[in-house]
Amino acid sequence: MEKDNKTNTHNPDKKVCEFDSLDDLFSDVSFFLGNTQDFIRRSISYDDGEAVCMYIQNLLNSNKLEQAIEWFQRSMWAVGDVTHTVNFKYVSETETINDIGLRIIKAEALLWAKKDGKWLGVSIECPVEHYRAIEEPKNEQIVRGSHAGFNESLFTNIHQVRTKLRTKHLVVRYLTIGKESNTSCVIMYLDNVANQMNVEEYIMRVQAIESDMAFSIGYMEEFIEDDSWSPFPQFLNTERPDRVVANLSEGRIALMMEGSPTALLAPVNFFSFYQSPDDFNGRFLVGSFYRLLRLGSFLIALLLPALYIAIISFHFEIIPNDLSLPAKRAVEGIPYVPLLEALVLELTIELIREAGIRLPNPIGQTIGIVGGLVIGDAVVNAGLISNLMIIVVALTAISSFVVPSVEMNTTVRILRFPFMVLASMFGLFGIAIGATLLTIHLIKLESLRSPYLSPLAPFHWKGAKDLFVRLPSWKQNTRSADASPINKKRQGNSRWWTHEREK
Amino acid sequence: MNAKNEITGMQLFFIIVQTQIGVGILSMPTDIGKIAKQDAWISMMLAGITVQIIVLLYMFLLSKFPEDTYYGMVNKCFGSIFGKLIMFAYIIYFLSVLVVSMTGFYQIIASWIFFETPKWVILLLFAVPAVYMARENVVLLARFKMLISFLLPLLFVILSWVYFHPQFLYLLPVGGTGTQAILEGIKPAIFALMGFEAYLFFGYYVKMNRKKELRKAAFATAFVTSFYVFTIITTQVFFYIEELIIVPYPVLYIMKALEFTLLERIDLIFLTIWMIIALSSFISFLFLAANTLEQFFSKGKHTLMVYISIVISYIAALLPTSISSMDKLTSILLSTSLVFTAAIPLITLLLSFIRKLPGKDIKS
Numbered sequence: 001m002e003k004d005n006k007t008n009t010h011n012p013d014k015k016v017c018e019f020d021s022l023d024d025l026f027s028d029v030s031f032f033l034g035n036t037q038d039f040i041r042r043s044i045s046y047d048d049g050e051a052v053c054m055y056i057q058n059l060l061n062s063n064k065l066e067q068a069i070e071w072f073q074r075s076m077w078a079v080g081d082v083t084h085t086v087n088f089k090y091v092s093e094t095e096t097i098n099d100i101g102l103r104i105i106k107a108e109a110l111l112w113a114k115k116d117g118k119w120l121g122v123s124i125e126c127p128v129e130h131y132r133a134i135e136e137p138k139n140e141q142i143v144r145g146s147h148a149g150f151n152e153s154l155f156t157n158i159h160q161v162r163t164k165l166r167t168k169h170l171v172v173r174y175l176t177i178g179k180e181s182n183t184s185c186v187i188m189y190l191d192n193v194a195n196q197m198n199v200e201e202y203i204m205r206v207q208a209i210e211s212d213m214a215f216s217i218g219y220m221e222e223f224i225e226d227d228s229w230s231p232f233p234q235f236l237n238t239e240r241p242d243r244v245v246a247n248l249s250e251g252r253i254a255l256m257m258e259g260s261p262t263a264l265l266a267p268v269n270f271f272s273f274y275q276s277p278d279d280f281n282g283r284f285l286v287g288s289f290y291r292l293l294r295l296g297s298f299l300i301a302l303l304l305p306a307l308y309i310a311i312i313s314f315h316f317e318i319i320p321n322d323l324s325l326p327a328k329r330a331v332e333g334i335p336y337v338p339l340l341e342a343l344v345l346e347l348t349i350e351l352i353r354e355a356g357i358r359l360p361n362p363i364g365q366t367i368g369i370v371g372g373l374v375i376g377d378a379v380v381n382a383g384l385i386s387n388l389m390i391i392v393v394a395l396t397a398i399s400s401f402v403v404p405s406v407e408m409n410t411t412v413r414i415l416r417f418p419f420m421v422l423a424s425m426f427g428l429f430g431i432a433i434g435a436t437l438l439t440i441h442l443i444k445l446e447s448l449r450s451p452y453l454s455p456l457a458p459f460h461w462k463g464a465k466d467l468f469v470r471l472p473s474w475k476q477n478t479r480s481a482d483a484s485p486i487n488k489k490r491q492g493n494s495r496w497w498t499h500e501r502e503k
Numbered sequence: 504m505n506a507k508n509e510i511t512g513m514q515l516f517f518i519i520v521q522t523q524i525g526v527g528i529l530s531m532p533t534d535i536g537k538i539a540k541q542d543a544w545i546s547m548m549l550a551g552i553t554v555q556i557i558v559l560l561y562m563f564l565l566s567k568f569p570e571d572t573y574y575g576m577v578n579k580c581f582g583s584i585f586g587k588l589i590m591f592a593y594i595i596y597f598l599s600v601l602v603v604s605m606t607g608f609y610q611i612i613a614s615w616i617f618f619e620t621p622k623w624v625i626l627l628l629f630a631v632p633a634v635y636m637a638r639e640n641v642v643l644l645a646r647f648k649m650l651i652s653f654l655l656p657l658l659f660v661i662l663s664w665v666y667f668h669p670q671f672l673y674l675l676p677v678g679g680t681g682t683q684a685i686l687e688g689i690k691p692a693i694f695a696l697m698g699f700e701a702y703l704f705f706g707y708y709v710k711m712n713r714k715k716e717l718r719k720a721a722f723a724t725a726f727v728t729s730f731y732v733f734t735i736i737t738t739q740v741f742f743y744i745e746e747l748i749i750v751p752y753p754v755l756y757i758m759k760a761l762e763f764t765l766l767e768r769i770d771l772i773f774l775t776i777w778m779i780i781a782l783s784s785f786i787s788f789l790f791l792a793a794n795t796l797e798q799f800f801s802k803g804k805h806t807l808m809v810y811i812s813i814v815i816s817y818i819a820a821l822l823p824t825s826i827s828s829m830d831k832l833t834s835i836l837l838s839t840s841l842v843f844t845a846a847i848p849l850i851t852l853l854l855s856f857i858r859k860l861p862g863k864d865i866k867s
Contacts, residue, residue, distance in 0.1 A: 314616070318768045426628065429616060432775045436632045436782060443646050444639060457646035458514075 016100070016112070016119050017093040022052045025112060029054060032101040039104070044069060044111070047077040051120075055109035064126035065109055072111060072122065082122060091121030105182065131156065137239035137261070139406050145281035146242045150261040154184060157256055157263075160241040161188060165248065169193070175206050177220065177257075181213035185220075185257045188244075193251040195484045198267060198448055202253050217260040226446045231415055233273070233407035234447040236265040242277050251485030253448075267450035269482045270442060271467055274298070276404040279470050288469035295468060297399035301412045304399070305346065306419035306431050308392045309338045314427030330386045339424035341385045343417075345393040348375060350413070454482030510708045512716025514645035518705050518787065519723035521648040522698035524655075524730070525784030526607040529752040529777065531695040531731065532738040536747045539688030540680040541673060544735045546688030551728025553689065554696050557845050558721050564852050565706040566714060572707045574798045577847070580854040589847060590799045596843045597792035599836050600697075601816035604785050605629060606829050608778075609820070615755065615774060626820055630813050632782060637789040638809040641708050644790060651783045654776050655730070661773055662737050662754070664761050669740040694837045695731060698784060699724050700844040704791055789813060 010031050019025045026041050033039050033056075042053045053069060068087060075082050082088055091103070091110065100110060103123060111122040134156065137149035150157045158172060169192040175185045185206065189199055205224040214220055218237070225234045236252075238244060244254050244263045255264040265272075274294045279287035311318050312331055319327050334341065352371035356364040376394075380387045396416065403409040415438070422430035445452035455463025463480040465471045474494045479485045510518070527534075535543040568576045574593075578586035609625050617625060636647055678685070702720065709716045738753040741760075750756050758770030766772065793808035800808075 315768065315771050318766055318771055320762075320764060320767045324767075426620075427616065428771055428775045429612065429625075429628070429778065432778050433628050433632055436779055437635060439650060440632060440636045440647060443643055443650065451646070453646070453650070457650040459649050 012098040012101070013096050015094050015096050016121065019119075022050065022112060022114065026052055026054060028097050029100055029104070032097050033104065044073070046073045046113070047080070049113065049115070051111055051113035053109055053111045053124075054104065056104055056107070059107035059128060060109055061126045061128045065124065068109075068124045068126060069111075072124075087125045089123045089125075091123050093119035093121060095121070102182070129153065129155075132261075134160070140238065140240050140243075140276075140404065142240075142276060142278045142281070145277050146240075148241055149239045150241060150256075150263065152259050152261055154186060154256060154258040157241075157261070158186060158188070161244060161248070161254075164241060164245045165190070170248070173203065175203065177206060177209050177211065178214035179210070179212045183214035183258050185214070185255060187253060187255050188248060189253040190248050190251070193249065193479070193485045193487050194253055195251060195486055198251075198450070198483065199253055201448055202255065202266060206255065214257060217255070217257045217262045217264050220255075220257065221264055226448065230441065230445055231411045232270070232442070232445060232452070233405070233411065234266070234268070234445065234452065236268040236272055236405065237262050237407060238265065238405075239263070240277060246277070246280070247272070249490075250479055251483035251487075267446075267448035267483050269447065269450070269454040269480075270452055271295075271455065273403065273405040273408040275466075278404075280473070284470055284472045288471075291470055292468055294402050294404070297402040298412060301396050301400035301402075302416050303419060303431065303435075304396050305342045305392055305416055306423035306434075307428075308389070309342055309420055310423040310427040310431055312338045313424060327388060330388045333383055334386050336384070337424065338389070339420060341389050342393065342420055345379075345385055345389060346396070346417070346420075349393060349397045450482055450484060455480060508641055508708055509710045510641060510645045510705070511711070512709060512719035514649060515702070515705055515709055515716070515720035516723045516726075517648045517652045518645055519699060519701045519720060520655075520727055521651060521780065521783045522701040522787035523696055523724070523727045523784070524780055525698060526604045526611070526781045527695045527697070528731070528734065528780075529611060529754050531691075532735050532753045533747060533751060534691040534695070535688050535735065536739070536744060538691065539684050541675070541739060541744050542678055542680045542685050543688055543692075543739065544674075544732045545678065546685050547692045547695075547728060547732050547735055549685070550689045550692030550696055551724060551732075554693060554699050554724050554728070555721075557848075558699055558702055558724050560845075560848060560852065561700075561703045561706065562717055562721055564703070564848055564855075565717060567852070567855060569713060572798065573703050573848075574795070576851055576855070580851045580858065587799070590795060593843060594792065594795050594799060596836075596839070597788055597795060598812060598816050598819070599832065600788045600840075601785065601792060601812065602819045603829075603833050603836055604781070604788065605816060605820040607833075608781055608785070610826070611752065611774075612778075615752070616771070623821055626817060629782060629785070630817055633786050633789050634809055634813050636786045637793060637813075638806045640805075641705065641790075644786070647786070648783060651779060654780060657776060658773070658780075659730075659733070661758065661769060662734065665737050665741050665757060670743075671740055673739050673743050674736070692731075694840070696724065696727060697837075697840055697844070698787070699727075701787055701791070703844075703848060704794065789816075792816075 010028060012032055014028065016025065019028070022043075030036075030039055030041075036056075038057045040055055040057045044051045044053055053065075055065070064087075072082055072088075082090075084090065091100075103110060107125070107127040109124040109126065111124065113120045131153040132151040134148050134151055136147040140149070148160060150160065162170065162172075167190070169190045171189055171191045173187045175187060176182055177185055187199070187203055187206065202224075206220075209220065209223045211220075211223065221233075221235050221237075222228055227234065236247070238247075239261045244265065247265045247268075248254060252265050252267065255266075256262075274291065276290075276294075279291055282290075312327075316324070316328075331338075336344075348371065352367060355371075356367050359367060372394075376390050379385045380390060400409060400413050400416075403412065419431060419434050422434045424430075426433070442453050443451070443457050451458060454460075455467050460481050462478050463482060465476050466480060474491075477491050477493070478488050479490050481488070532543065535546055539546040564576065568579070571579065574586065574590055577589050581589060605626055608629055609622055612625050613620070613622070636644065702723070706717055706720070709720070734754065738747060738757065741757050742750060742753055747753055755770045755774065758773045759768060761769055763769055789809060789812060792812040793805055796808040796812060797803040797805055
């Protein structure tokens with residue numbers, strides 16, 4: 001009999017109205033939450049009798065809670081009822097322990113009172129907001145334009161997007177991921193631009209995540225990306241609201257998560273990783289020049305060490321006459337094969353970079369100087385590595401940091417190693433084979449079922465307007481096709497007055 | 504948008520271009536020059552016209568049977584037993600094309616950059632990317648071809664360097680070799696254009712606006728012909744014809760002779776680009792071989808068939824050790840290729856008239 005009673009009391013599906021006393025209710029909810037010690041009960045007396053307020057101490061702002069309770073007491077005394085406000089909500093007495101527990105976990109305080117044999121439930125929302133201020137993201141700094149960045153609060157992040165896109169078409173959909181962590185996520189898109197197929201696909205993938213916790217958005221990315229074996233990122237990470245807004249208006253979809261200042265944009269193409277808000281803030285000639293420079297840096301970072309190895313070890317005759325003697329002098333007397341030289345130096349640079357990240361700024365700079373200047377100079381003087389190699393590796397390192405996206409940057413840095421090995425084995429032939437394999441891989445790759453090399457393969461003339469060069473903004477009247485937007489037209493002719501004046 | 508197995512006319516255009524421009528482009532000016540001398544470009548043009556006529560025949564066939572693959576047409580016209588036999592013959596044909604182009608590739612690489620590297624290594628390097636691409640569907644293949652086509656203007660620009668010091672006198676007298684020689688020159692010229700049969704096989708995948716798009720793609724051969732004519736004229740204004748006949752890969756020798764301030768041996772760069780283009784042509788044939796096998800066994804899986812074809816052709820390419828036996832295979836293949844590219848499609852078309860098969864005319 002007693003046993004039966006016990007199981008009965010701790011049944012999480014038991015409804016509130018089935019309880020007899022406040023104490024029973026509290027102890028059941030407390031049991032549901034594992035008798036955690038930060039689950040607080042406060043007895044409150046009001047006009048008609050006793051109420052109990054239950055909440056988790058660390059999730060709530062106690063000042064606000066105090067005000068809310070005071071308001072509750074006063075209005076019960078004056079009117080005998082509480083009105084719904086932004087923070088006040090009635091909770092039905094048919095909710096189960098399970099529902100109540102989840103509410104409490106999501107930072108609601110619940111007030112329960114027994115009045116005339118009926119349960120009166122009120123939920124009070126007053127979450128603590130301890131968040132970083134809005135500041136410029138350190139890894140995506142720009143020269144001109146907005147310097148705002150996302151922070152860890154989903155609320156302020158959505159706020160930042162909303163204020164930039166005041167349209168009825170901006171849709172925000174809440175999802176919850178993480179079986180244990182119950183992290184709230186949002187998917188944002190413009191419903192008059194984004195392709196509904198893509199939206200469904202994105203939501204489906206996020207909902208399919210069976211993870212127990214949502215550690216960060218980079219962690220979630222692996223669950224939803226198209227091909228995890230590819231070295232290329234298939235979702236664009238950004239901490240900049242302006243970048244998100246620009247991409248949303250292209251028909252892309254953003255995923256954001258509580259606790260991560262990063263938005264995950266899809267479907268993207270390879271070239272979106274090489275676009276920076278700076279391209280659009282400046283005038284188009286400058287923007288185009290830097291766009292080209294960045295894409296050139298991709299090739300340099302990927303191929304330059306490989307080309308150097310191929311030329312030194314296989315095709316020395318490719319060097320023009322005037323340069324061949326200095327080149328020969330530099331390479332002569334180096335005891336190691338070019339591949340080893342390059343590998344050692346490249347790995348040193350990676351070491352310097354990795355060491356520099358973790359250290360505080362002043363020490364980080366010292367590491368850079370020691371690593372770059374001292375090691376570089378000493379290694380040449382010791383005759384271990386040729387000074388041509390130093391030039392090549394330094395140029396490669398600089399080029400690889402030009403990419404305005406951190407993930408693409410790491411991709412490029414990793415990919416050059418296979419190229420170096422291929423070059424050391426088969427020279428230019430090996431590089432060509434590697435490049436072909438890479439091209440085929442990029443062609444196969446998809447981002448949210450859209451081709452990754454989009455305006456290039458499949459080729460669209462219209463998409464090419466914002467590819468290698470950036471045409472003036474008023475020329476880009478159509479949206480690029482890679483996100484397959486349902487509304488291709490972006491804008492009309494803004495410069496009709498140029499003809500007007502001629503008349 | 505993600506519709507499988509459907510390509511546009513433009514994509515078909517580039518598939519054909521990339522299938523046609525293959526291993527042969529390096530030796531083609533010499534091969535034709537041996538027969539037609541300074542009038543090789545006339546032979547090439549005539550060959551282009553011939554091939555264009557064959558392509559028109561294909562177009563006719565394709566619009567007569569809009570819902571069939573080529574083998575479907577063959578089966579309908581010849582009956583299933585003969586159809587299977589013909590398909591088997593095509594399998595042999597494609598596999599030997601694979602073998603010949605692999606060997607040709609190896610010969611150039613071995614004689615130009617890697618003298619010591621074993622044959623199996625070079626062929627393996629050639630085969631790996633080919634398999635990686637050919638096992639995908641036709642849409643991805645088309646995208647690849649289109650992307651690779653950006654290399655063609657590069658070849659064009661490098662070749663144009665010759666025109667800083669051209670010797671147009673080498674081309675004279677126009678028509679001086681006589682009609683006989685020019686007509687005989689058509690034969691090696693057509694072989695250089697081989698790959699136009701891709702139209703017949705890949706044309707099936709063009710579904711939207713079929714007639715219009717097919718017509719667009721028919722210009723691929725004209726494009727390749729003009730590119731070849733350009734290449735031939737370029738080699739001939741650089742080399743005197745007597746020299747040209749001795750030089751095995753005239754384009755490469757031109758590159759070797761040209762000097763740039765930044766790079767000395769531009770031929771190595773050219774060869775690298777050519778390698779990718781040759782690979783692209785090889786991929787088409789690998790795809791076709793696998794596709795034929797697939798349809799031969801009715802329910803074959805494409806990926807598996809690609810592996811089977813590459814293994815067979817890879818082993819076969821390693822077998823013949825002497826160059827002469829390889830040359831023999833090449834010449835047999837070339838002389839029979841017209842059977843597969845022209846004769847069988849023509850007979851198919853004739854049979855379809857005789858047997859009065861209900862050919863649907865699409866109007867979209």
